[in-house]
Amino acid sequence: MAVEFDGGVVIGADSRTTTGAYIANRVTDKLTFIHDHIFCCRSGSAADTQAIADVVNYQLSFHSIELDEPPLVQTAANLFKELCYRYREDLTAGIIVAGWDKRKGGQVYTVPMGGMIVRQSFSIGGSGSTYIYGYVDSSYKPGMTKEECLEFTANAISLAMERDGSSGGVIRLAAITEAGVERKVILGSELPRFTVS
Numbered sequence: 001m002a003v004e005f006d007g008g009v010v011i012g013a014d015s016r017t018t019t020g021a022y023i024a025n026r027v028t029d030k031l032t033f034i035h036d037h038i039f040c041c042r043s044g045s046a047a048d049t050q051a052i053a054d055v056v057n058y059q060l061s062f063h064s065i066e067l068d069e070p071p072l073v074q075t076a077a078n079l080f081k082e083l084c085y086r087y088r089e090d091l092t093a094g095i096i097v098a099g100w101d102k103r104k105g106g107q108v109y110t111v112p113m114g115g116m117i118v119r120q121s122f123s124i125g126g127s128g129s130t131y132i133y134g135y136v137d138s139s140y141k142p143g144m145t146k147e148e149c150l151e152f153t154a155n156a157i158s159l160a161m162e163r164d165g166s167s168g169g170v171i172r173l174a175a176i177t178e179a180g181v182e183r184k185v186i187l188g189s190e191l192p193r194f195t196v197s
Contacts, residue, residue, distance in 0.1 A: 039117040
């Protein structure tokens with residue numbers, strides 16, 4: 001998931017990768033680097049989304065060299081959208097693009113399967129998202145600070161991990177601002193808890 005705040009964005013994800021009911025990797029880093037101030041979250045086929053992210057990373061690197069400045073977050077999101085739309089019959093890929101640029105500040109774009117694009121104040125995706133729509137709708141407030149966004153994101157992902165068998169492991173968070181990227185890991189023993197065991 002990703003959330004905009006004044007001056008940047010917070011992006012976060014769990015770390016479990018599954019192949020059916022089998023857990024293939026407990027500590028995957030699902031926060032995928034695209035450019036210095038742009039990351040994405042990937043859901044769907046790991047192979048499809050990794051390939052798309054690699055292509056966008058490659059294209060943005062050349063784009064920023066041609067412009068002699070960092071690329072816009074919207075440009076990255078549009079590249080994802082173009083690829084997901086062009087190959088919509090062949091790909092299983094849902095992408096959340098989040099980052100900061102000097103033109104529009106912190107931005108979150110959703111590129112769902114099929115290849116459309118929507119800018120949102122926050123976005124959730126992946127199998128665990130179906131369990132937390134009520135939580136995020138009731139807990140999100142416009143104008144949250146970076147710290148509030150980090151807590152909101154950690155709580156939402158922890159709730160998804162409690163209910164969804166395909167979500168789990170640790171929570172990886174990143175706050176992306178003009179100053180750069182601050183990353184944080186919340187270990188399994190430190191996760192926010194909401195249910196009584």
